[in-house]
Amino acid sequence: MEKIWHEIYSDDIPRELKLPEMTIYEMLQKSAKEFPEHKSFIYNDIHLSYRDLKNSCDKLAAALYSKGFRKGDRIAVMLPNRMEYIVAYFAIQRLGCIMVQVNVMYQASELHPILSDSQASGMICENVQKEKIDALGLGDQLVWIIVDNEQTEESSFARLLEEQHGPLPDVEINPKEDVAVLQYTGGTTGKSKGAMLTHYNIVSNAYQNIVFNCLERNKEIILGNSPLFHIMGLSYINITVFSAGTFIIVDRFKVEKVLNLIKEHKPTIFVGAPTMYVALLQYENLTKDDLKSLRICSCGTSPLPNEVISKFEELSGTKIIEGYGLTEAIVTHRNPVSDKRKAGSVGVPLPNTDCKIVDAETGTEEMEVGQSGEILIKGPQVMKGYWNNQVETNLSIRNGWLYTGDIGYMDEDGRFYIAGRKKELIIASGYNIYPIEVEEVLYEHPAVMEVCVYGIPDSYRGETVKATIVLRKGMTCTEEELKEWCSDKLATYKVPRFYEFRDELPKTAVGKILRRKLVEDHSNEKKESSLY
CATH class of the missing domain: 3.30.300.30 (ANL, C-terminal domain)
Structure with missing residues (x-):
């Protein structure tokens, strides 16, 4: 169905896509088969080709299988940005298990509801995190895989990769029904809930972003500054692997380090939160030459002030492409890479995505152009629901529409703008x-x-x-x-x-x-x- 915002699409962007029904692991398999020697991920001095990444994932999956993990089991991953996170993610998907994303900054009181709600039976983390979980009395119910530079534990991550196991059995996964990730809501608005993201949600959204942003297969280099445990970081992992690109893992954002990485690897895409762009603007020695390899600068997590956008683009000579997404639907809107954009807008819905604005009180009356209301989303990226929480699922997904809790409006051309959260309204x-x-x-x-x-x-x-x-x-x-x-x-x-x-x-x-x-x-x- 033709929508008003389709007029803003470039001529080479389809309005509707034939979405692939594949698993996340099959996505990796495909890129590894086509480009086995191409660099997939770079972390400090570690460079993994697609062949090496797949082999490492297969080894870890076999080790996890030997420890008793089977399809549907929840395995929590509480890691900072490092290569082991990537290997763990795809290994868990190979088994048909569910990865529970855990923020490494969480303390005991924040961890308890997530681990209890998800009923995770495994935990992949650094040794420093084990003490927090042991203090909760949950340590005995978990199979531990410890990631540390000094690999001394019997069940250390590195030792598991060295173990020899027989071939893994095939696992039957239904991409549209089977959950791949439990992504807990951020806690900026209250109690966290586990959004169930299926293989289809995640793979479809990667493909939507690749097509809409006109990314070239096997040519993009993405500098990832976001925490990988956040939905934005996870999104770009999948975009990278689907497009057989290269992803540079940044363990912690520091302006000088990031500029050195740009100089060394010449990324085409920069992924950052608003505060990172502010920090770059504050850096006295930043010049246009420092950022000349970048074709796209992506910004998410919260709106970027127009003043920051204009100053950064003037200084860098590149474009900041704002978008909109949320834990429950990954990415839903993007500004086009072309010049068809307006200041302050988060852009237009991605292909195969519908959006409307309804009154914030009842959620039933569709608003006129320019009028603010609650943003509703429908598309292949919308979560299956909240884990173990049918009441909240029924409140959030009604008649196929996701009620986002965000307030916004659509202009006469079909561009969308975010005014804030319903709960933030003064x-x-x-x-x-x-x-x-x-x-x-x-x-x-x-x-x-x-x-x-x-x-x-x-x-x-x-x-x-x-x-x-x-x-x-x-x-x-x-x-x-x-x-x-x-x-x-x-x-x-x-x-x-x-x-x-x-x-x-x-x-x-x-x-x-x-x-x-x-x-x-x-x-x-x-x-x-x-x-x-």
Whole structure:
């Protein structure tokens, strides 16, 4: 069915794709067969060809099988960005097991609900993480595979790769029905839920992205800065392997290290969160030559301020391609690589993806062009549901549509814009205020490096607006100056009443600002002050 946004597609991008019904492991098999000697992943001094990657995955899968793992078993992976993560991911898929993604920064209280909910029977992690899980009393129910530089454990990752086992039996996997990954929601909005992503969800979305972004098979080099345990990092692993490209694993984002990697490997695609682009702009020695190999700079996890986009593109000479996605549907929207884009837009739905805006109250009335409401998604990338949580599944997926919980609107050309989360909406004296529109104005101020806007309780207005700000190094600014700045550009009810200056903002592992944490901090400060 023809959609209004199809007019924005380039002529060589199909509106509908014939999506491959293959497993994630079959995706690796295909690239390894066609390009066995091509580099698949680079991590520091380790360079794995597609043949070597497949062989390592097969060895680990055989070792896991010998330990009793079978189709449908959940194996938790709690690893930072390193080569073992990649091998573990594809080995788990070879067996038809389910990989449970675990954030390496989580502490015991955050780990317990995930491990209990998923009922994981295996854990692949570094030794430092084992102590956290043992403290929960869950250690005895897990088969441990320890990844460390000093491989001394009997069940160490390296030793398992050295073991000799017979051939693995074939495992019958239904790509559309069988779950490949449990990706737990990020916790920026509350209790985590395990999104069930099938092989079909993941492979289809990789193909959608490759076609829409006009990626060339066996030619792209992707510099991956996102944590691999995050949906954005996982997405680019699959895009890389489907397209038989090369992926450079960055263990931790540091500007000088990243610029050296760009110089050495000449990547064509840069993957980063908004805070990474801000950090690059702050680097005094950055020049256009440093980034000349890049064809696409991809940005996700949260909106990138227009001011940052324009400054970065002017300096680098390359384009930042913003998109939209979420744990429950991976990637759903992209800006086209062509010039058909508008500032502030997350682009248009990918091929085979439908999207509409409905009223946020009932979720039943479709909104007019330009009117804000909740974003609904339908497509092959939409999750099967939430693990062990039919109630939340029924609330989130209705009549085939995923209710995202995000607020946005569509313009007259079919481009989509994100205004914020439903739960982030500030209602002051009956007026709806979306934090992002206030943040955009504050980001334009020359002294502001980072900002987060949120609502706080107000006895008269119900809620009022507060801004927490990080200033650029060596610059100063007062609350009164920012109030005046905002008053010239915003309606009075949108101007923040309160300002807080900090050295840094709380963030998730992927650099997403934790708005909820700032709200909690404000609440705790009010409680403490009321005691005196």
